[in-house]
Amino acid sequence: MNDTRTCRSCGTPLTHTFADLGLSPISNAFVKPEDLAHGELFHPLHAFVCAQCWLVQLPDVARAETHFHEDYVYFSSFSTSWLAHAKRYVETIIPRFELNKSSRVVEIASNDGYLLQYFVQAGIPCVGVEPTANTAAAARKLGVESLELFFNRDTANQLVSEGGKVDLLLGNNVLAHVPDINEFVGGMPLVLKPEGAITLEFPHLLNLIEQTQFDTLYHEHYSYLSLTALVPIFKRAGLRFFDVEHLPTHGGSLRVYACHQAASHTESPAVAECLEMESVAGLKNLQTYADFGEKVRETKRALLDFLIQAKRAGKRIVAYGAAAKGNTLLNFCGIGTDFIDFVVDRNPIKQGQLLPGSRIPVRHPEAIFEERADYVLILPWNIKDEVMQQMADIRNWGGRFVVPIPSVEVID
Secondary structure, eight states, rough: OOOBBOHHHHHHOOOOOEEEEEEOTTTOOOBOOOTTTTTOOEEEEEEOOOTTTTEEEEEOOHHHHHHHTTTOOGGGGOOOHHHHHHHHHHHHHHHHOOTTTTTTEEEEEEETTTTHHHHHTTTTTTTEEOOOOOHHHHHHTTTTEEEOOOOOOHHHHHHHHHHEEEEEEEEEGGGGOOOOOOHHHHHOOOOOOOEEEEEEEBBBBHHHHHHTTTGGGOOOOOBBOHHHHHHHHHHHHEEEEEEEEEOOOOEEEEEEEETTSSOOOOOOOOOOOOHHHHTTTTOOOHHHHHHHHHHHHHHHHHHHHHHHHHHTTOOEEEOOOOOHHHHHHHHHHTTTTTTSSSOOOOOTTTTTSSSSTTTOOOEHHHHHHHOOOOOOSOOGGHHHHHHHHTTGGGGGTTEEEESSSSEEEOOO
């Protein structure tokens, strides 16, 4: 661990707390039933904000290989709404940048081929860069060429030597996952053609603060991003932003468009508008970050109040979605099988295992209909509409949905 606690972007000492969630296990370190008698490692989950460049970050507590390995449990394709989002992106980006059969597309953190499959279907050459072996194997089954690498300057040069520079470099929900953000962004211009474009999607820090989305803090997420904090990082790499889009995904995300400083892409007014919006919202004011901690504690108290009252009334509660954000929420709030009977998830890799820390068992979604619980707590609240549609039949016996973020909401 970095005991001096310096900013991973600019090197300034980190002294200002954003959110201290105590000790928590690695969010995707599921426990196998045969390991039930063994202990788990818990690490500090303490986010700081840099008073110089405004990057919100966790100090390093575990190597990237701790999270991204051959038994990685997150597969993007298990969310139908996320697949639809990826397909829409491909359908709009191809005409925007006039991509064709002679173009080259590379996705960083391509996971199970959830997005690149649509480039394959359109006949556009593409390659995925994905460090986790099992998701890369799943991508190959979809016809997506996948290289098992972590992206950095060295692997960027390797990509160029093996296949040439790219017209489009993209990465969805990966920028927050890299310990050395300068090294990661520094690799981007090396692989990009002079007039090429970069698109990156990530949850927007502004939404995290305004919606009290503290459960998106986990060790896999090293950084929590605003456009304000990214501008100097990209400038150091010789890159600039030329467009920004606001997306509803993951509780509110940004899609940023970047290019070489000298490229001809015209800068959209959306870039300055986003920076101004962040400034007006207080993202360059330390008090904004200091106030967040109390909002987090109040959300915890409200959820525990609801659960305690429901259990005292004899109600059965189960959870939907063995997601990383759910594990942060459960561990910070101290919620285990004393409140939640089990959690369900569509991913068969998670089924039959136990959530890290809380040790709540993971079952198939059909278990909700077999057990007829009174309440279904939706842990991945960012896809609550998809979940409620999928689980709509719980209403047949009076079952109700509960959404914990930004505040406890019970939905009939």
